[in-house]
Amino acid sequence: MLVLYTRDSVETQAEEAAVPKVSAAHKASRRDQILDGALACFIERGFQRTSMADVFEATGLSAGAVYSYFGSKQELAIAVAKRAMSGQLEHLAASPPDTPMSPSMLLRTVVGGFERIGVPTSIIVQLWGEAAVDPEFHAIAADALVGFRAGFRAVLLPWAAATRGLTDTEAEAWVDAVLPIMIACGQGFLLQSHLLPDFDAEQYLAAVERLLG
Amino acid sequence: MLVLYTRDSVETQAEEAAVPKVSAAHKASRRDQILDGALACFIERGFQRTSMADVFEATGLSAGAVYSYFGSKQELAIAVAKRAMSGQLEHLAASPPDTPMSPSMLLRTVVGGFERIGVPTSIIVQLWGEAAVDPEFHAIAADALVGFRAGFRAVLLPWAAATRGLTDTEAEAWVDAVLPIMIACGQGFLLQSHLLPDFDAEQYLAAVERLLG
DNA sequence: GTCTATAATAGGATAGAC
DNA sequence: GTCTATCCTATTATAGAC
Numbered sequence: 001m002l003v004l005y006t007r008d009s010v011e012t013q014a015e016e017a018a019v020p021k022v023s024a025a026h027k028a029s030r031r032d033q034i035l036d037g038a039l040a041c042f043i044e045r046g047f048q049r050t051s052m053a054d055v056f057e058a059t060g061l062s063a064g065a066v067y068s069y070f071g072s073k074q075e076l077a078i079a080v081a082k083r084a085m086s087g088q089l090e091h092l093a094a095s096p097p098d099t100p101m102s103p104s105m106l107l108r109t110v111v112g113g114f115e116r117i118g119v120p121t122s123i124i125v126q127l128w129g130e131a132a133v134d135p136e137f138h139a140i141a142a143d144a145l146v147g148f149r150a151g152f153r154a155v156l157l158p159w160a161a162a163t164r165g166l167t168d169t170e171a172e173a174w175v176d177a178v179l180p181i182m183i184a185c186g187q188g189f190l191l192q193s194h195l196l197p198d199f200d201a202e203q204y205l206a207a208v209e210r211l212l213g
Numbered sequence: 214m215l216v217l218y219t220r221d222s223v224e225t226q227a228e229e230a231a232v233p234k235v236s237a238a239h240k241a242s243r244r245d246q247i248l249d250g251a252l253a254c255f256i257e258r259g260f261q262r263t264s265m266a267d268v269f270e271a272t273g274l275s276a277g278a279v280y281s282y283f284g285s286k287q288e289l290a291i292a293v294a295k296r297a298m299s300g301q302l303e304h305l306a307a308s309p310p311d312t313p314m315s316p317s318m319l320l321r322t323v324v325g326g327f328e329r330i331g332v333p334t335s336i337i338v339q340l341w342g343e344a345a346v347d348p349e350f351h352a353i354a355a356d357a358l359v360g361f362r363a364g365f366r367a368v369l370l371p372w373a374a375a376t377r378g379l380t381d382t383e384a385e386a387w388v389d390a391v392l393p394i395m396i397a398c399g400q401g402f403l404l405q406s407h408l409l410p411d412f413d414a415e416q417y418l419a420a421v422e423r424l425l426g
Numbered sequence: 427g428t429c430t431a432t433a434a435t436a437g438g439a440t441a442g443a444c
Numbered sequence: 445g446t447c448t449a450t451c452c453t454a455t456t457a458t459a460g461a462c
Contacts (some may be wrong), residue, residue: 030427046346048261051455062429067457122345128404129342130334133259136375142408180405180417181424187404188397195355204393211394211424243445276439378449407443409427 031069034059038080043120047077047130064085078136084119085144091117092151100159103182104153104209111189111201121190145183152182163213178212185212221407244282247272251293256333260343266356291349294340297332303329305364313372316395317422321364324402324414334403358396365395378426391425398425 039060042051046208052073056063071077091113095101101109114121126139128145153175185208193199243346250272254263265286269276283289304326308314314322339404344351366388374384398421406412 011344044346046261046343048259049346052457053455062428063457064459068427072459073456103417116432125345126342129339129345129407132257132338132342132407133262136305138408140409141358145405145408160348177416177420179421180401181398183405184401185394188393191400192393192396194345195341195358196353197355203390207390207394211391277441277448278446280439281445284439354438422437 024103030061030065032157034061034066035075035080037061037082039084039119039123042077042080042126042209043123046126054165074136078140081130081137081140084123085127085147086123087117087119088114089147089151091145092148095155099155100156100162102159102163102209103156103178103185103212104205106155106182107186107189108205108210110148110186122194125194148186149179149183152186153179158181167203182212214319225345232326243274247274247279247326248293248296250274251289252297252332252336253291253295255339256336259339279333287349293381294350294353296302297336298340298353298360300330300332301337302357302360304362305361306367312368313375314368315376315422316344316398316417316425317370317390319368319395319400320399320421322419323361323399335407338407350352361399362392362396365399366392369395394426 034055038050038055041054041058044050045054050062052066055066055076059066066076070079088136092110094108111121114124119132127141128135131141132138156179157168157171160174161168164171166174166175189201189204190206192204195199238271247268251263254267254271257263258267265276265279268279268289272279285290297324301323305323308322321338324334327337339370340350340354344354356370369388369392370381373379373387374381377384377387392405402417405417406414
């Protein structure tokens with residue numbers, strides 16, 4: 001919610017010919033303001049296709065201001081990607097730690113969380129693409145994936161023990177076995193929802209529930 | 214095999230200071246030669262990070278020659294992506310149409326096919342990223358996904374009927390229900406094998422077999 | 427700290443000779 | 445058809461004023 005508010009103010013500034021008046025209500029730092037504007041650009045045009053001029057316009061700031069916070073375009077892009085992914089992870093970690101969730105409920109929660117914090121899932125798909133050719137992006141994507149895996153595991157363990165009547169040891173074995181497929185279901189959800197015009201989220205989640213639940 | 218042979222010749226030419234002597238044994242057209250060189254660049258540096266100068270070097274051809282075949286960098290990139298995906302689809306379609314395959318066998322065949330025709334899977338991950346911001350790339354990725362879905366369906370239908378003792382109608386219902394998850398397992402395989410240092414392909418395929426087989 | 431103006435260059439595309 | 449040389453725009457990054 002904070003993120004969305006800040007972005008609105010950024011767009012307004014850009015429309016009003018870049019008057020950098022940050023009211024007291026906007027306690028978000030300039031750095032966050034820049035990250036918000038850059039994120040909006042990257043979502044719309046992608047990391048590489050976005051020029052720094054696009055960022056200046058979106059943030060309502062000048063070249064000098066932006067470059068005083070980020071030494072290069074790459075540094076800015078990395079910071080945007082890092083913040084986007086850490087935001088997702090914090091959201092997952094913020095759910096009550098011992099709340100058992102079924103696989104489909106977990107997927108629904110995570111995907112819904114993407115939207116809620118104002119980071120469209122397309123940025124994640126872009127990050128995967130960059131990760132294929134850039135070590136810095138690769139590290140971010142890999143770290144995030146490991147983090148999600150740990151989060152998924154923590155949520156699925158109590159669910160498996162409770163619902164399937166397993167001992168803790170058996171639940172661990174079961175969860176560790178299905179975890180890669182569970183992750184794949186999340187990745188597939190993002191990709192298919194972007195690529196398939198006839199993608200049906202409910203049908204997808206129902207299939208997850210039937211196979212993993 | 215043809216593709217690999219052509220690429221070897223390209224690299225050799227590049228090392229030998231760009232002597233564009235195409236022997237009679239190389240019946241591959243110049244167009245394919247350019248596509249091969251560009252593909253090698255895109256695999257290594259990505260679509261956007263590759264400059265046309267990189268392509269000239271990798272193909273052993275000059276600017277004028279390349280631009281006489283492709284009017285722009287975008288046109289070339291689109292052609293490379295189209296050829297890569299159609300190659301994958303042809304490989305899938307080339308398998309005997311009525312050969313039943315289990316989900317894990319199917320995945321193994323498709324992923325192995327990627328390597329065999331010399332198109333690393335990283336190019337597909339990159340294509341997904343471009344698809345998030347470029348309509349032309351989006352169309353290619355979407356078409357390919359629909360094609361793979363149809364191919365998977367054709368292979369899984371007889372398997373489901375034979376192995377699970379279903380009528381044709383029941384098999385269709387079952388396959389259509391699990392198809393999105395099956396696709397997700399393929400997508401997840403590509404992503405996780407690139408991102409996770411400890412990715413275990415055999416363990417992954419075993420989990421697919423247990424859950425879908 | 428921020429802005430304007432500009433330096434420096436990379437990179438896509440073309441022209442014209444051969 | 446292909447090569448060399450070049451144009452010229454787009455873009456990153458910086459310098460210096462305020």
